[in-house]
Amino acid sequence: MMDASAVKVGLIMGSQSDWPTMQEAAAMLEALDIPYEARIVSAHRTPDRLWDYGRTAVDRGLKVIIAGAGGAAHLPGMMASKTRVPVIGVPVQTRALSGVDSLYSILQMPRGFPVATMAIGTAGAANAGLMAAAILANEDPALAQRLDAWRADLSASIPDEPVRD
Ligand code: RP5
Numbered sequence: 001m002m003d004a005s006a007v008k009v010g011l012i013m014g015s016q017s018d019w020p021t022m023q024e025a026a027a028m029l030e031a032l033d034i035p036y037e038a039r040i041v042s043a044h045r046t047p048d049r050l051w052d053y054g055r056t057a058v059d060r061g062l063k064v065i066i067a068g069a070g071g072a073a074h075l076p077g078m079m080a081s082k083t084r085v086p087v088i089g090v091p092v093q094t095r096a097l098s099g100v101d102s103l104y105s106i107l108q109m110p111r112g113f114p115v116a117t118m119a120i121g122t123a124g125a126a127n128a129g130l131m132a133a134a135i136l137a138n139e140d141p142a143l144a145q146r147l148d149a150w151r152a153d154l155s156a157s158i159p160d161e162p163v164r165d
Contacts, residue, residue, distance in 0.1 A: 009036035014069035022068045028129025043074040054082025064132040073105040093121040
């Protein structure tokens, strides 16, 4: 069991069905050895859970919240309205509207309550993990080293020339 006070990132999502997307954020946090918790918190189906999560986030020591949702994706914005912990929003790809509905729901926050909105789908979720890492790395030199190494490895993996087939 992880020490609850060690958890720095809250990874929340509106539904179990968001997990295939949000696991990309989890994988990134694990690759960079960042303690996190994963929870289902729905703006519509469990509003009291959302409120409690936001109300206690600062006192529980969370430094970043990654929030993924699809469709009428109100979770990231409502969480940002409830806590000053930075919220990174991940628009989950939907079948009906390909995630554009999720994107617009998360992106267009009113002045005063920002959500750092990622790209639609799995790339956005992975980037949310990296964005959380970058925020935490400002105050954590060991993590900064791990993140720098991860970035250097990615750059090194990109070939100079395309394979011509
Ligand atoms: C949103 O509704 C969730 O974030 C999910 O992306 C979407 C569909 O949820 P399910 O009907 O699959 O539970 O609240």
